Amino acid sequence: MPGNDLRDAIARTRDEVCALHAELPRNGLVAWTSGNVSGRVPGTDLFVIKPSGLDYDALTPESMVLCAADGSVVDGGYRPSSDTASHAYVYRHRPDVGGVVHTHSTYATAWSARGEAIPCVITAMADEFGGEIPVGPFALIGGEEIGKGVVETLAGHRSPAVLMRNHGVFSVGRDARAAVKAAVMTEDVARTVHLARAYGEPLPIPPEAVAALHDRYTNVYGQQPTSQGEPR
Numbered sequence: 619m620p621g622n623d624l625r626d627a628i629a630r631t632r633d634e635v636c637a638l639h640a641e642l643p644r645n646g647l648v649a650w651t652s653g654n655v656s657g658r659v660p661g662t663d664l665f666v667i668k669p670s671g672l673d674y675d676a677l678t679p680e681s682m683v684l685c686a687a688d689g690s691v692v693d694g695g696y697r698p699s700s701d702t703a704s705h706a707y708v709y710r711h712r713p714d715v716g717g718v719v720h721t722h723s724t725y726a727t728a729w730s731a732r733g734e735a736i737p738c739v740i741t742a743m744a745d746e747f748g749g750e751i752p753v754g755p756f757a758l759i760g761g762e763e764i765g766k767g768v769v770e771t772l773a774g775h776r777s778p779a780v781l782m783r784n785h786g787v788f789s790v791g792r793d794a795r796a797a798v799k800a801a802v803m804t805e806d807v808a809r810t811v812h813l814a815r816a817y818g819e820p821l822p823i824p825p826e827a828v829a830a831l832h833d834r835y836t837n838v839y840g841q842q843p844t845s846q847g848e849p850r
């Protein structure tokens with residue numbers, strides 16, 4: 619990519635990833651400075667991620683940290699998120715992924731604390747996740763162990779989100795906006811299925827119906843993504 623085009627692409631990704639961070643507190647997914655969003659610079663193996671420990675209100679496009687495929691900092695005045703090595707692992711092993719989001723959103727993290735996958739018992743979940751939201755392994759923060767667990771767990775599922783055991787949610791998408799949407803939807807269905815379970819046993823949806831709903835949502839309803847990456 620020519621130098622000017624690359625600079626423009628990096629600037630656009632900084633703007634987009636910074637703006638998307640506002641969706642986490644707005645949707646009640648994070649407390650204090652927890653949680654992070656990253657986005658791949660399109661057509662490259664570079665990505666942009668939240669700086670570590672900054673208040674959400676203080677985030678600016680310039681404060682976002684540009685990282686290389688190995689998670690090392692390419693450009694940025696702040697230390698990147700402590701989850702950077704895991705985001706990098708996901709980008710290296712999933713070329714189709716353009717965005718990664720991490721939260722400790724309340725209901726989803728409660729499922730992760732029990733090590734229990736969220737069963738697919740509502741049609742909105744069949745649409746969005748194509749089945750259960752699976753549980754990934756317990757992994758310590760700081761290295762790429764979490765990223766490895768995310769990639770390995772998602773390989774066996776249609777879901778774009780995984781509940782990392784005793785920790786929280788990691789979601790992926792074709793771009794950062796899609797990954798944020800998956801994080802929002804994960805908390806939404808985690809809450810609904812929790813409530814269903816609190817008062818009884820949710821009724822399963824037959825696997826063939828789950829597959830049909832997911833297929834319709836992804837291939838018919840959403841066959842022509844708009845510039846915003848949303849299904850029409």
Ligand SMILES: [Zn+2]
Nearest residue numbers: 720722785786
């Ligand atoms: Zn975390």
